[in-house]
């Protein structure tokens with residue numbers, strides 16, 4: 001029957017479940033677990049997890065470093081949640097907000113026996129759901145037992161290997177709608193909305209002027225920055241970059257702006273504000289992401305390449321200072337004929353931020 005959910009559909013549903021505080025079931029080989037977001041799980045469900053089996057808090061190796069917990073599983077650490085751990089302590093372990101004012105209550109016991117594949121998938125789902133990258137994981141006796149729990153309680157059931165494998169392929173993008181939007185910089189504007197086939201956030205392509213598909217088009221891959229784009233925040237250079245890119249396209253008579261909903265370099269606005277709060281405590285933009293348990297950049301720029309190809313473009317002149325964007329466009333089958341620097345909007349408030357990106361994230365000055 002065609003009613004069976006695809007791995008994308010299962011993952012989209014599980015992301016929504018985690019955001020709500022619901023428990024999902026993950027299976028791999030003969031093993032199965034219950035998994036939940038450390039940030040969202042209600043207190044009464046922690047007792048249910050404990051009844052089901054031994055509970056771990058799965059965090060990234062980045063977060064484990066801050067906690068001084070040993071990560072035996074490469075990118076993941078499995079912290080044993082002892083019986084005396086309450087939810088407040090679990091959340092304080094996952095959330096760095098009070099690392100300084102309320103220093104960690106370690107030492108932590110991290111597991112090294114057994115396999116972390118299910119924990120890795122749980123953290124991956126939490127990241128995709130734009131929650132703190134930390135998951136509570138209760139190990140069940142077997143895959144069969146896990147499947148029975150999923151059936152009995154109507155919980156989402158996902159194969160962990162299929163979830164992690166699905167990310168390897170670039171996501172398909174469906175064009176949904178498009179219309180003319182005259183703008184201040186150019187009366188000839190056209191906004192296209194694309195919907196990813198994995199049910200994640202929509203992205204936009206804005207054609208300015210009259211781009212010729214036979215020639216390399218002036219292009220900007222812009223990641224959403226609510227604070228910079230909308231509020232005019234002085235902490236970053238996003239707003240000035242956005243406007244300068246649009247003006248360059250208008251001056252040239254043609255260009256494509258890709259407005260990608262990857263707020264906070266892919267961690268979402270809630271986590272970005274957590275990162276800003278850490279920056280208020282003295283950490284730089286990269287350290288703040290790491291303390292939260294994220295990489296400094298969690299974006300997948302293949303999205304932009306896929307959209308450009310759908311629109312019929314094959315070669316670009318890319319407005320950016322970020323060499324990773326150039327590399328990823330190449331991976332998505334777009335030829336980058338030229339990198340066009342985009343250095344605007346330096347303020348006293350963002351000078352340190354820009355210097356950090358140059359020193360630690362490879363941005364070109």
Ligand SMILES: Nc1nc2c(ncn2[C@@H]2O[C@H](COP(=O)(O)OP(=O)(O)OP(=O)(O)O)[C@@H](O)[C@H]2O)c(=O)[nH]1
Pocket residue numbers: 221222223224225226236238241262263264265266267272275276285289319320321322325342363
């Ligand atoms: N996590 C995090 N994200 C931030 C911070 N400051 C800005 N951002 C996000 O960074 C992204 C802006 O990056 P871009 O300007 O697209 O890209 P870039 O990597 O700086 O490369 P350029 O093309 O050279 O501008 C947006 O998604 C912002 O929301 C921060 O301190 N922490």
Ligand SMILES: [Zn+2]
Pocket residue numbers: 225227228229236237238239
């Ligand atoms: Zn910004």
